[in-house]
Amino acid sequence: MTVSHRRCLATLIAFGALAIAPVTSAAAVSSPPRASVTLEPAHESQGRIPSHFVGFSVEWSLVERYMGPAARNAFANLLGNLGTGVLRVGGSSQDLMPFEPDAPDSDQVITPTDLSAIRSTLDAVNGRSRTPSWGVVLGTAMAPPSASRPFAGPDHARAFVRQGVEPAFAGAERDIAGIELGNEPDLSYHSDLDAYLSDLNAYADPDVTGPLPVIVPNTSEDILPWQDIDQRTVPTRFFWDWPRILDTAAPLTRARAGAFGAYASDHFYPLARTCPNKPYRCPSIGALLSDEHMASLDYQVYAHAGEARDHGLGYRLEETNTAAGRGADGVSNVAAAAAYGLDLMFHAACPQPPADPAANATCGTGAVGVNFHNAEVRAFFAPEEGNGYYNAIDYDVTPAMGAPTAAPLYYAALVFGRFAQGGTGLRPVPVTADDPGAAQVKAWRVEGGSGERRLFLVNKGDHPVTLTVSAPGSTALVDRMTPYDPSGAGRTLDAPQVRVDGRQVAADGSWPGFRPAAQRIHGHRMTVTVAAGEACVITGG
Structure with a gap:
């Protein structure tokens, strides 16, 4: 060759x-x-492709693995290689792990030690710059109390912000892209929109989350063909409720926008590790790289980015990857994921709505960023079992919790971060x-x-x-x-x-x-x- x-x-x-x-x-x-x-x-x-477009998302249960003392330097380098970006710390773990200010540090709870580790990582990436290269989204629980989350409530969110975030980020508040309120509320609230909006008003109150930016709605959707969503022939959780959600959320988020702007957030997965009786969800390299699944991404991003724009907000695809359920072996952890990831970032920045392909020819509507998610292979609190198949950055599974390493999907983010983000004149x-x-x-x-x-x-x-x-x-x-x-x-x-x-x-x-x-x-x-x-x-x- x-x-x-x-x-x-x-x-x-x-x-x-x-x-x-x-x-x-x-x-x-x-x-x-x-x-x-x-x-x-x-x-x-x-x-235009904004700076800080690229990003990663990690679960709270893995802070020690990515940002503990032995891992921090390498992880900071992996972020810095991309130029600028946004790190999200959250996911399902934020609704399951309580903040406990006086507890010993562990992967079972969120502690001030975790927040200090995140701050130290950003300090290593950003240095003394007045304009941060990397910002962070810090997720906290916002969900109905249950047996698995008895602590959930505004008082818990208040403690997280006042006793955890504010002390840890004193003098570096500019690094905080936002406090993310809840994860996938369409699931945790069982599609009860009224209950969700009522809690959103309570949690977003400055008495709870202070002056810091807030990020919502952090919704997910079932993995469905875009035609079924468009024709409204299938249940779609909160998909069609974004106008009403943003009617409530936009004034709250715009009023407290930080250095990274006010934006609404969303999740997307083209496939799932398991797919009983739903062939459309089944993972394979062919399905991952198909035009069919990219069209479903285009449909969701164009619809929700347009709603966000109409409410004076940006739109970030703040959790995505190749397959829900922590990825699929032989699909998510191979080179096909890098090809998919690079194309996905362009589609997120300039979605081509399949129902009207010419509607966004000049790329006037699109996401301000994308975060690829990282998790344990099977379940929270068992990191020693291995990395999620879809991880862009693999953590050290040993007790040493040493340097994280780049997986195939990381290279797509590297290429996009260094060659595309910050550019103008984007076109398919x-x-x-x-x-x-x-x-x-x-x-x-x-x-x-x-x-x-x-x-x-x-x-x-x-x-x-x-x-x-x-x-x-x-x-x-x-x-x-x-x-x-x-x-x-x-x-x-x-x-x-x-x-x-x-x-x-x-x-x-x-x-x-x-x-x-x-x-x-x-x-x-x-x-x-x-x-x-x-x-x-x-x-x-």
């Missing part, structure tokens, strides 16, 4: 029109597949081809500083596609996010590891840097082969 074939995140700088055509494929074909792509000038005022780029395999190559463009134009190519198919690129200039730089199979068996989408420019994150969590390959452009044309599962940036001038 040549140097040009080992790189594929493709960024083009200072090019006008760009045409891309698949000319060969590893699949046996009688004639080369053809496709074309043309990039028109974009308006920077539309299609049509790839039209007669060959079905070429249709699995997804293309997005972003404009960076100094007139840069970046083209991202993501091959979600199971065979290579060679593309002809028309561009001015004489030389291009090509980077590649590539499946890596240490066994030498040649696995691609199901490869257990990923590399970028042939490099991996170091043991201390640091990134050694990108290493693009130079490639000549002859007669304003060049060819780039995008292998199965690769994401491709051509930088030309």
